[in-house]
Amino acid sequence: MIKQAAVYTGKAKTVYATDDPELFVMEYRDDATAFNGVKKAALDRKGKVNNYFNAHVMQVLEHQGIKTHFVKLLSDNESLVKKLDMIKVECVIRNVVAGGISKRLGIEEGMVLPEPTFEFFLKDDALGDPIINESHIHVFKWATDAEVTELKRKTFLVNDILKAWFATAGLTLVDFKLEFGRHHGELLLGDEFTLDGCRVWDAVTQEKFDKDRFRRDLGNVIEFYEAAAKRLGINIPE
Numbered sequence: 001m002i003k004q005a006a007v008y009t010g011k012a013k014t015v016y017a018t019d020d021p022e023l024f025v026m027e028y029r030d031d032a033t034a035f036n037g038v039k040k041a042a043l044d045r046k047g048k049v050n051n052y053f054n055a056h057v058m059q060v061l062e063h064q065g066i067k068t069h070f071v072k073l074l075s076d077n078e079s080l081v082k083k084l085d086m087i088k089v090e091c092v093i094r095n096v097v098a099g100g101i102s103k104r105l106g107i108e109e110g111m112v113l114p115e116p117t118f119e120f121f122l123k124d125d126a127l128g129d130p131i132i133n134e135s136h137i138h139v140f141k142w143a144t145d146a147e148v149t150e151l152k153r154k155t156f157l158v159n160d161i162l163k164a165w166f167a168t169a170g171l172t173l174v175d176f177k178l179e180f181g182r183h184h185g186e187l188l189l190g191d192e193f194t195l196d197g198c199r200v201w202d203a204v205t206q207e208k209f210d211k212d213r214f215r216r217d218l219g220n221v222i223e224f225y226e227a228a229a230k231r232l233g234i235n236i237p238e
C-alpha cells in the first residue's frame with residue numbers, strides 16, 4: 001500500500017488516497033479545535049493518543065458485531081481505513097445532559113436521562129452543524145429511510161457497548177457523536193471514536209476526561225485523555 005496525495009484536510013485529521021482505490025490513510029494530527037474551528041491549538045501527543053484510542057475502540061466494536069472502516073494501525077499517527085461514501089449527518093446520543101442540549105433546552109448539565117436521547121446534526125461547518133430531523137434527511141435525500149433506521153440502530157448499539165465498557169473503568173459515557181458511510185451497499189462506522197468526539201466523566205467525581213478540558217480551559221487535556229485510555233486498558237506507547 002502506497003500513501004498518495006491528501007484528499008481532505010479537516011480540523012484534526014488529514015485523509016490521504018492510496019494506490020488502492022478502496023483504502024485511505026487517516027492521519028491524526030496534534031491540532032485541537034473547538035466551537036466550529038474558532039478556538040485552535042496544537043497539543044503535543046494528541047494525534048498519537050487519538051490514533052491508538054480510536055483503533056482500540058473500533059476493534060472492540062468490530063468484536064461486538066459493529067462493522068467499521070478501520071483496517072489497521074500504520075504508525076503512531078496513521079491508520080488504514082476503508083474509503084467510505086460519507087453520510088453527511090452526525091449521530092449524537094446522550095446519556096447525561098451536557099453541552100449543546102443544556103444550552104439549547106435550558107436543562108442543567110449533569111441530569112442523568114431516564115433513557116438515551118438521539119439527535120441528528122447536519123455535517124456542515126459553514127452552517128455550524130445545525131440540528132436536523134428525519135423529515136429533513138428524507139426530503140433533502142441526505143440518506144434513505146432504511147439508512148436512517150440503521151444509523152439509529154447502530155448508534156444505540158454502540159452506546160450500549162461503550163457505556164457498559166466505560167462503566168467498568170469507573171467512567172460515565174455522557175454523550176458522543178458518530179459518523180457513518182456507505183461501502184458496497186453496507187453502512188460502516190467511519191471517522192473516529194476518541195475523546196474529541198464524546199464526553200466522559202469520572203463516575204464518582206464527574207471530573208471531565210474529554211474535549212471539554214480544551215473547550216473550557218480546564219488544562220491537562222492530553223494527560224486526561226491518557227488517563228482515560230489507561231483506565232480502559234488502552235495501551236498508548238510512550
Ligand code: ADP
Binds near residue numbers: 010014069082086190
Ligand atoms: P472535519 O472534517 O470535521 O474537520 P476531520 O479533521 O476529522 O474532521 O477530518 C476527517 C474527515 O474525513 C471528515 O470529514 C470525515 O467525515 C471524513 N471521513 C472519515 N472517515 C472516512 C472514510 N472512511 N472515508 C472517507 N471519508 C472519511
Ligand code: UDP
Binds near residue numbers: 196197199
Ligand atoms: N460532537 C462532535 N463533533 C461535532 C459536534 C458534537 O464530536 O461537530 C460531540 C461532542 O464532543 C459531544 C457530543 O457530540 O460529545 C454532543 O455535542 P453537543 O451537541 O453537546 O455540542 P458541543 O457543545 O460539544 O459543541
